[in-house]
Amino acid sequence: MALYETLFVVHPEKGTRMKELIERFRKVVEGQEGTVAHVDEWGMRDLAYRIDKQAKGFYTLLQYNSSARAVEELERNLRLTDGILRYLTVRADEATQGQPVAKHPSEEHRAPAEGAEAKSEPRT
Amino acid sequence: MAQREMGGARPYRERTDDEKGAPRRRPMFRRKVCRFCADKTLKIDYKDIRTISQFVTERGKMTPSRITGNCARHQRLLTTAIKRARSIALLPFTTANS
Numbered sequence: 001m002a003l004y005e006t007l008f009v010v011h012p013e014k015g016t017r018m019k020e021l022i023e024r025f026r027k028v029v030e031g032q033e034g035t036v037a038h039v040d041e042w043g044m045r046d047l048a049y050r051i052d053k054q055a056k057g058f059y060t061l062l063q064y065n066s067s068a069r070a071v072e073e074l075e076r077n078l079r080l081t082d083g084i085l086r087y088l089t090v091r092a093d094e095a096t097q098g099q100p101v102a103k104h105p106s107e108e109h110r111a112p113a114e115g116a117e118a119k120s121e122p123r124t
Numbered sequence: 125m126a127q128r129e130m131g132g133a134r135p136y137r138e139r140t141d142d143e144k145g146a147p148r149r150r151p152m153f154r155r156k157v158c159r160f161c162a163d164k165t166l167k168i169d170y171k172d173i174r175t176i177s178q179f180v181t182e183r184g185k186m187t188p189s190r191i192t193g194n195c196a197r198h199q200r201l202l203t204t205a206i207k208r209a210r211s212i213a214l215l216p217f218t219t220a221n222s
Contacts, residue, residue, distance in 0.1 A: 007171065007212055047213040048184075057213070061171070088212045090170070 003037065003065050003093040006074060009057040012044065014083035018058055021081065025062060028077050034066025051085045063092060156193020160201075168201040170208035173215060180206060184216040 006025075010018060018041065026036050042059035051057070064070070071089055078087045160166050166175065179187050179194070179202055186206055189199040209215040 009212060048210070048216040049213055051213060059212075086212045088170075088208060090208065 001065055001067055002091055003063065004071055004089055005061060005063045005092040006071075006078075006087055006089040007059060007061045008078055008087035009047070009051070009059055009085040011052070011083040011085055012054055012056045012058065015044065015058050017083070018060070021083075022060060022062075024081075025074060025077065028074050029062070029064045029066055029070050032066060032070035032073050034064050034070040036062065036064045038063040047085075054085065057085050158193060158195035158198050160198040161195055168198065168205050170205040170214070173209055176202065176205055176209060177215065180215060182219070184218050 008025075010021060014021075022039060022041070026039070029036055038061075040061040040063075042061065044056055045059050047055055047057050062074075075087065075089060078084050160168060168175070170176070179192055181187060186203065189196070192199075194202065206215060210217050
């Protein structure tokens with residue numbers, strides 16, 4: 001068992017089905033004896049480059065405790081589902097230890113790092 | 125005098141003291157400190173593009189640690205983070221055609 005996180009991007013026109021998709025992937029993880037620790041919907045974001053002629057996409061982060069089998073199964077399902085532009089699975093336990101809840105990168109609410117000069121994010 | 129006019133090559137030995145060393149390298153630099161070592165709370169995370177994009181040029185290229193002063197370990201972690209962020213379209217590979 002390990003903590004994994006999968007970030008996936010859904011086609012903007014499939015946005016209405018987000019809830020359904022998340023529920024489906026949650027079931028996939030639970031079907032493999034995993035437990036979903038956290039679901040973070042980032043919502044619609046600009047893509048850094050076009051994917052399938054789309055400039056935007058719905059980002060969702062799924063964090064779960066499971067075996068590697070669940071990851072395989074979830075990724076298989078992500079590939080089968082149409083409207084999934086991208087996905088990325090990462091083992092989260094060693095990298096982001098102590099802060100399982102991911103920072104919301106699209107939000108500006110995060111206090112700027114102290115001492116660091118304010119540098120604007122380069123937009124494409 | 126006569127020697128100087130004849131020789132085409134620069135007579136280095138003839139330089140005066142204040143000329144000497146001026147066009148050469150200056151041992152004047154400020155020690156850069158790795159930002160992630162200085163601030164332990166600062167984590168390298170591929171999802172946190174606000175932090176990561178500070179280490180990427182406007183064209184989307186990674187800034188060398190030579191410039192940023194990052195230590196080898198954190199530069200390595202940053203590399204994977206940037207590559208991950210690129211693969212899920214959080215960061216651009218290039219801005220040439222977008």
